[in-house]
Every structure is written in structure tokens, then in C-alpha cells.
Amino acid sequence: MTSTLLPKTEYGAAARFLSTSKKLLIDGEWVNAASGKTFETIDPATENKLADIALGGVEDIDRAVTAARKALEQSPWSRMTPSERQRILHRLGDLILENADELAWLESLDNGKPVSVAKVADIPLTADLFHYMAAQIRVLTGDVVPVSDIAVPGAEFHAYTLREPVGVVGLITPWNYPLLIAAGWQMAACLAAGNTVVLKPSEVTPLSILRFGELALEAGIPPGVINIVPGFGADAGARLSSHPDVDKIGFTGSTRTGRGILKAVADSNLKKVTLELGGKSPDIIMDDADLDVAIPGAAEGIFFNHGQCCCAGSRLYVQEKIYDRVVAGISDYAKTIRLGSGQDPNTQMGPLVSQNQENTVLGYIRSGLEEGAELTAGGRKVGDKGFFVEPTVFVNANRNMKMVREEIFGPVLSIERFTDLNDLVRKANDTEYGLGAGIWTTDLSNAHKVAKAIRSGTVFINCYNVFDAAMPFGGYKQSGWGRNRGKEAFEAYTETKAVYVRLDGIHHTSFACR
Ligand code: NAD
Numbered sequence: 001m002t003s004t005l006l007p008k009t010e011y012g013a014a015a016r017f018l019s020t021s022k023k024l025l026i027d028g029e030w031v032n033a034a035s036g037k038t039f040e041t042i043d044p045a046t047e048n049k050l051a052d053i054a055l056g057g058v059e060d061i062d063r064a065v066t067a068a069r070k071a072l073e074q075s076p077w078s079r080m081t082p083s084e085r086q087r088i089l090h091r092l093g094d095l096i097l098e099n100a101d102e103l104a105w106l107e108s109l110d111n112g113k114p115v116s117v118a119k120v121a122d123i124p125l126t127a128d129l130f131h132y133m134a135a136q137i138r139v140l141t142g143d144v145v146p147v148s149d150i151a152v153p154g155a156e157f158h159a160y161t162l163r164e165p166v167g168v169v170g171l172i173t174p175w176n177y178p179l180l181i182a183a184g185w186q187m188a189a190c191l192a193a194g195n196t197v198v199l200k201p202s203e204v205t206p207l208s209i210l211r212f213g214e215l216a217l218e219a220g221i222p223p224g225v226i227n228i229v230p231g232f233g234a235d236a237g238a239r240l241s242s243h244p245d246v247d248k249i250g251f252t253g254s255t256r257t258g259r260g261i262l263k264a265v266a267d268s269n270l271k272k273v274t275l276e277l278g279g280k281s282p283d284i285i286m287d288d289a290d291l292d293v294a295i296p297g298a299a300e301g302i303f304f305n306h307g308q309c310c311c312a313g314s315r316l317y318v319q320e321k322i323y324d325r326v327v328a329g330i331s332d333y334a335k336t337i338r339l340g341s342g343q344d345p346n347t348q349m350g351p352l353v354s355q356n357q358e359n360t361v362l363g364y365i366r367s368g369l370e371e372g373a374e375l376t377a378g379g380r381k382v383g384d385k386g387f388f389v390e391p392t393v394f395v396n397a398n399r400n401m402k403m404v405r406e407e408i409f410g411p412v413l414s415i416e417r418f419t420d421l422n423d424l425v426r427k428a429n430d431t432e433y434g435l436g437a438g439i440w441t442t443d444l445s446n447a448h449k450v451a452k453a454i455r456s457g458t459v460f461i462n463c464y465n466v467f468d469a470a471m472p473f474g475g476y477k478q479s480g481w482g483r484n485r486g487k488e489a490f491e492a493y494t495e496t497k498a499v500y501v502r503l504d505g506i507h508h509t510s511f512a513c514r
Contacts, residue, residue, distance in 0.1 A: 012115070012343065014105035017211050022053040024060055024230070025213040027067035028223025033231075034059035041206055044112040044351040045341040045386040053206050056231030061198065061239040064227035068168040068196040069245055071224030078165070078194060086134045089192060092219035093130030096123060096183075099215060103179060106208040108342035111178055112350035112387070113305060115343055122180045125467060129184035129485065132469035133192035136490045147500070156504040163494040165194035166272055167247030170240040172233075172261070174253045175202035175353050176308040176409075182209045185276070185473070186250045189489035191225070198227045198246070200237050204354055206230035233257065241265060248272035248493070252310075254407075255433075255478050274482035274492050276310070277475055278407040279435030281456065282428035283313030283464065284418075286441040287321040293462065294440035295329035299413075301438055301464035303337060303391050306349055307411035308357075310479075311436025313464055315404060316415045317427055323417050327376060327395055330413065334377035334391035341386075351387040352410060358387035361410030368394050368403040373414065399430055407433070421446065425453045434476025438464045457483070 011018055023030040038052040071077055077085070096103065104118035113122075142161035149155050169190050173182040182201050190197055201209045213228045229236055241249050242264040248271050251261050255277040265271050283301050285294045301313030318326045340347035352358045358381065365379050378390030389411060397404050397414035404414050418424040428437060434456040441447050441462070451459040457474045460466060467473065472486035482492050
């Protein structure tokens with residue numbers, strides 16, 4: 001393991017923003033929390049404070065929901081033509097790109113990921129989602145539907161569907177891709193469909209989304225359409241999910257929190273829900289795979305973003321014949337990953353996001369050892385400051401182990417063997433989750449057979465962690481409800497209204513029209 005834990009000396013492109021006070025965005029204004037309280041956000045590489053953030057609570061969520069309702073009903077947003085709304089969202093996408101350096105620095109400082117990764121992944125993907133969803137406004141429409149006269153014999157109808165905004169949407173988001181998930185995955189589709197938003201971002205990484213709030217106002221988003229209230233899950237998040245005047249919750253986070261949100265929704269106003277939850281995704285290397293591609297590909301499938309990807313390929317299944325070679329290759333790869341501060345250009349993997357996350361990951365590593373798995377790389381914390389954990393590889397793992405069954409959300413891979421396709425599919429599907437899966441093979445027929453047999457929302461063949469604004473993303477089983485991204489996301493933030501127009505005069509002749 002090469003370690004380059006450099007002290008941080010400057011904040012680069014994010015310096016200006018860090019020197020300003022961080023308030024809540026409610027009704028187009030930056031305001032203090034009603035309680036006057038703040039909380040700290042820290043740099044996970046140094047554990048130094050980055051900024052004080054206004055701490056949103058129940059009263060602030062209520063104010064934000066009122067503002068979002070008013071904007072939905074009275075602001076120009078709901079009356080805007082599609083081309084006007086498209087122009088604003090497109091401009092917002094452009095502003096994200098124009099400010100990419102600053103946003104990437106903020107993401108790196110707050111989350112720990114390398115600036116270089118945020119620059120090529122988080123920021124451009126966020127901008128692309130705004131550009132994509134802005135375009136959807138013009139092409140996703142209702143339908144004209146031919147209807148029969150069974151309900152009203154002899155009658156003639158012109159019938160059509162309308163796609164309307166769901167209303168006021170509460171978004172609750174995690175810390176692993178703070179801007180990309182909150183703004184890109186969730187907000188872009190929601191706004192394109194004409195909704196207004198109250199966002200409760202993760203309390204662990206609030207910086208980039210607050211800067212995004214400034215850009216949204218600059219782009220011309222009217223007051224109250226986007227409200228951003230950083231705060232803790234137990235009060236701000238819980239209030240948003242149980243609020244009687246919120247029409248939908250878009251949630252991305254753990255399966256456990258998702259379950260709690262469903263209970264709050266059921267006990268309040270039965271608002272609509274989209275859930276993007278946890279994963280424990282299988283990655284598969286068949287014995288005909290091109291190992292020069294598959295070994296680094298599978299290693300990046302788990303270690304990218306420090307293993308803090310919801311669809312990280314955390315369970316690797318390797319066919320018997322190539323098992324030893326793959327274990328050696330992946331373990332060597334893990335040992336050469338350069339750990340360090342996200343602002344050091346040499347860093348390949350930054351710290352985990354928080355002390356909590358470090359404790360969780362080290363706890364899973366301990367449990368793997370206690371249950372008899374064997375380490376072939378990593379397994380330790382690195383350094384005295386910051387939440388650095390080595391890229392870790394376990395062999396002799398099996399389905400009964402806690403670290404194989406549960407989502408770790410860190411740089412920890414377990415490797416198991418498989419014999420044939422039946423054995424593989426059984427093992428790969430042996431999980432309560434169903435978010436992602438990877439297959440490395442040169443056999444086209446096997447690739448498609450396995451892709452079909454695996455119960456997950458996304459399958460990567462000879463690649464991993466590929467995302468595109470136009471492709472839907474979401475989970476089977478306990479990995480979630482509904483889809484983000486793609487036209488499916490836009491549709492999920494609309495209600496469909498059916499309109500019947502009777503054309504042949506008014507005859508009260510049937511049960512349907514009496
Ligand atoms: P988390 O569930 O702890 O928190 C997510 C959000 O929920 C945060 O904003 C948090 O403040 C809020 N929250 C916590 N308790 C709440 C409550 N009682 N009521 C309302 N809101 C509450 O998740 P995390 O640790 O921030 O993120 C990691 C998890 O997110 C992992 O499980 C990961 O798989 C999942 N994730 C899923 C996807 C996906 O698309 N499926 C994407 C990214 C992350």
C-alpha cells in the first residue's frame with residue numbers, strides 16, 4: 001500500500017463559497033434556521049471543520065413546504081410554457097458545467113472523493129441530467145387513446161391523457177454522490193415535470209447542494225420552486241416524509257431508512273413514493289473472460305468511490321478454472337491503490353465519508369475475520385487523522401457470513417467460486433437486494449442468459465458502474481421502488497389524468513354517464 005496522506009493547505013476553487021455563511025434556501029431567500037442553530041460539516045481527510053451550516057428542523061421544513069405549495073399554485077413555474085421551463089433547466093445544466101471546478105472541490109472536501117473523480121463523473125453527469133430532463137419536457141406527452149362504446153353503447157368519444165405534476169415533492173438524499181443524486185437523479189426530473197421541491201440533503205455532505213441552490217436562482221428558477229433544508233434525518237427528514245401537504249417523497253438512502261419513510265407515509269397522507277435503496281451486487285467473472293479487462297474492471301467495480309456506490313460489485317463470483325489468477329490479480333490491484341486526500345492529484349482513493357462510516361466498515365471487516373474469511377489484501381485503518389480504510393479483499397467467504405449478506409458500503413470485496421451457470425445464478429440471486437450486477441465474459445450467449453436470470457435493476461456486461469441520463473436506474477426486491485433517470489424518472493414525477501370528451505351529444509343512456 002502506497003500512502004500519500006498529505007496535509008491540506010488550501011481549498012482551491014471552493015475557497016470563496018466556504019467563506020460565506022451557509023443558510024437554508026426557502027422561498028428564494030437564504031435564511032437562518034428558525035431555532036438559530038447550526039451544525040458542522042467536516043473534511044473527512046483531516047477531520048477539520050469546513051463550515052457551519054444552518055440546522056433545518058421541523059419548523060423550517062414546514063416553512064419550506066408552505067413556500068413550495070405557494071410556488072406550485074401561484075408562481076410563474078406552474079404557468080410557464082414548456083419552452084420557458086426547458087430554457088431555465090438547460091441554463092442550470094450549463095451553470096453546473098461553468099462552475100464544475102468549484103463544485104468538484106466542494107464535493108471532494110465534504111465527501112472525501114478525489115477532485116479528479118468529481119470533475120469527470122459527479123459534475124458532468126449532474127449537468128447532463130439537467131440537459132436530458134430539460135429535453136424530456138418537450139417530448140414526453142400524454143396520449144390520444146381510442147376508446148370503445150361498451151360503457152355507453154353508440155356513444156363516440158375523443159379521449160386523451162394528460163401528464164401533470166404530482167405537486168410538492170420532498171426529496172431526501174444520501175452523501176455518496178451528494179450533488180449528483182440530490183440535484184441530478186432526483187431534482188432534474190422532478191422540476192422538468194413541473195413540480196416544486198423541498199430537499200433535505202444528507203447532513204454529512206451539504207456543501208455542494210447549497211452552492212447548487214445559488215446556481216438555481218441564477219438560472220432563473222422562481223422563488224419557492226427549489227427549497228433546500230439541510231438537517232438531520234430524525235427531525236427534518238421525518239417531518240418531510242410525514243408532512244400532510246407533501247404529495248410525493250423521492251428518497252435515496254439505506255433500506256432501513258426507506259422502511260421508516262414508508263411507515264411515515266402510511267401514517268400520514270399516503271403520499272406517492274420512489275425509493276432508491278441499498279444493494280449487495282454480484283459481479284461475475286466467467287472462465288472465458290478477458291482477464292486483462294475483467295480483473296481491473298471488477299476491482300474498480302467495488303473500489304470506485306471507496307466502495308460507497310449503491311450498486312458496488314461487492315460480491316465477486318469467479319469460475320473455478322480462473323479463481324486463483326483472479327484472486328491474485330484483484331488483491332494486487334487493491335494493494336496498489338493510492339490512498340490520500342481527495343485534493344492530492346496522486347490520490348486514487350480518498351477517506352470514507354465519516355467516523356460512523358469508518359466504524360461500520362471496520363466492524364464488517366472484523367466480523368468477516370471472526371466468521372472465518374481470509375484476507376488477501378487490506379483490512380486495516382490507515383493513519384491517525386481522517387477516515388482512511390485500506391481496499392480490502394476477502395476469500396473463503398460464504399453466504400452465511402454477515403459481511404456477505406449485508407451492505408457494507410465501503411471498499412470491501414468478498415470472493416467466492418462457482419462451478420456452472422446454475423450454481424452461479426443461484427449464488428448471485430441469493431440476496432434480499434437487487435440493484436446491480438456485472439458479468440465479465442467473451443461468450444455472448446452466456447452473457448445474455450445470465451443478464452436475464454439475475455434479478456436486479458441494472459446489469460453491466462464487460463463494464464461496471466456505467467451511468468447515463470437516458471437509462472433508468474433502480475432496484476428489484478428490497479433495493480427500492482420505481483426508477484430514477486431516463487424517461488421513467490420523468491414519468492414517476494407526473495400524475496396521469498384521463499379525459500373523456502363525448503362527441504355525439506349528451507344522452508344519459510348508460511351506467512357510466514348517468
Ligand atoms: P441513510 O438512509 O442513513 O440516509 C439517507 C437520508 O435519509 C439522509 O438525508 C438522512 O438524513 C435521511 N434520514 C435518516 N433517517 C431518517 C428518517 N427517520 N426519516 C427521514 N429521513 C431520514 O443513508 P446514507 O448513509 O446517507 O447513504 C447510504 C445508503 O444509501 C446506502 O444504503 C446506499 O446503498 C444507499 N444509496 C442508494 C442509492 C440508489 O440509487 N439505490 C444511491 C445512493 C445511495
